[in-house]
Amino acid sequence: MTRKVCIIGGATTPFDYGPSGWENPENGAAECVREVQEDVPEFHLRDVDLMVYSHFSVHFAHQLAGEWIVHDHLGLVGLPHFRVENGGNTGGSALYAAALAIMSGHHDVVGIVGWETMDSVSQSQGSEFIAMASDIRYELLVGGIYPIYYAAMANKWMRENRVTEEDVAAIGAKNRNNAMDNPKAQWYRTEHRHITVDDVMGSKLIAYPIKKYDCCLMSRGVAFMVVCTEEYARKVNPDGYVTIDGIGLSSCTIRAGDRPNYPAWAERYGPGYPDMTEFGACRQSADFAYRMAGIDDPLHQIDFGEIHDAFSTSEAQIYKALYLTDTDGVAQFLRDGETELTGSIPMNPGGGLMGYGHPVGATGLMSAVEAYYQLCGMIPKKHLSKRTEVPDAGCGIVNSHAGTGTSISNFILRRCA
Amino acid sequence: MEDRPKPKFPAEGQVNLPTESAETGLEFTGYEISADGNYFNQFMHYDQLYRLRHGVNSRFFMELLNGRIFGTRCPRCGDSFVPPRTNCWRLDCRLQPTEWVEFPPTAKVHTWTVAGWSGRSSLKRLPLVLVYAFIGDSKVAIANELHGIEPWQAEFGMPLKVVFRNAGERVGAVTDFWFEPADGWRPPRMNAERKRIKALVEPVYAWVATMK
């Protein structure tokens, strides 16, 4: 029996783009640690025995091994550290690495710091940097950037699942409106308004069927969290920790066009899956996490999720990959607002990537930190009101997602018993 | 593992590379200060020339120069690939090296989208249609632009032909070719979805026209 993995605290800087006062990653990391020290006075950096850094692209900051600056700044010289990079799933993968470190018995208290500084170049240059995580030999510069690849996948998926532009636009509005209760969210700090499905439908074309308000935000931001043994959690935060009961990580092709006939997928889920429409790595990493956590009826056993809404379309595709609905049911599932705050399984009450923001290396950690707040009753303290609190939440799912679905992780978190 | 003869390339200065691609290196070029005097931003400039060495996939790029699509085929299971895979993807083929084969310049659309925004280098070509298409009997689809139609006319399953740039303009990259509708294809009739796409791309034409 491996050891239980717990989260005892976490925080993010405000996520933003352009001048914000939060330009400096190492100071942002320090402020996040200070916030956790206030929330959990018994926690001390001295107790940490491993640091995992979560950072995607050196292209943005133009600083190789930027984690060395952060680590040194936090006063942690001498402590073991390494950086995890796994595209948009960098945060989820860092959490996975930290969980493995605890489960192995080799480490007891692991700190994770994630960050990205995407506003150091123009938006169109930033899009092109991210496109360098496509296969540059065979895909780059044929007009393609990530939203375009996602749009091509979503166009076919929506047709085959009879999902309309309006159905997914509701997700774009939902996550931004959720973010209006969250003062650290980029949407709250920048555009700062409630929007409707019509606003999403009327926003400018990115790549059909995706419009501007179907897309996540490019961001600068930092996140920090503490992952540890249950023994340490009981010692420093006995009433305010969560357990990570299931972890899953899976992979798919870098080029989405290689999916329709991939032999390894046919062996797992039968011919024709995932095609270019479904997220096979999301389904498989959910299978791993569900099995470990004893989830066989996710819609009823999970109370909420903080998931990777890079696009409103991909959030809808993720619902299906997580077995919350199926081909016959997904359009109605969306129209019934099942993932609104009032629905049966609220998704992204913290705002998600479309509302809170998407500073890549910090994103998966942000999702985990929001889920931690929900499960520990901290939402009224961290958000502006109880509006975005999921009542009596006992179990949440955290999802982190890379490439065109190339690496995906899922985590099942439960409130301490 | 068999050794491979070491390739020899022309000396520097004789490579097929325009001189304006030269590196300029790192430079701090300027700064700005916030109105309250509390925050400082630096500007740094960096241009770097990369040499992407292709090794065993070289044939694909060289044949692009010749205006031909070459992919690979596994001699054990027969699966074929454009883009090429130089070892078979079936675990039971035990990483069997594949063989180069020429593919016909015909393809079929698997999925498509109409882009109104893109990376810095593609902005002036907007709006553009990007498709994933199967070339010949390839088991994998390749992404490329679809030219020669109005953006709202793209269709699932539509037949395509591969069209190359003029020989003198090719650089041995996937941008040397694009797709066009196969001869004999007729544009579909306007419907509600195509009207919607047309309405979405109209502002894109207007915006691109304002770009220098």
Ligand SMILES: [Zn+2]
């Ligand atoms: Zn084979």
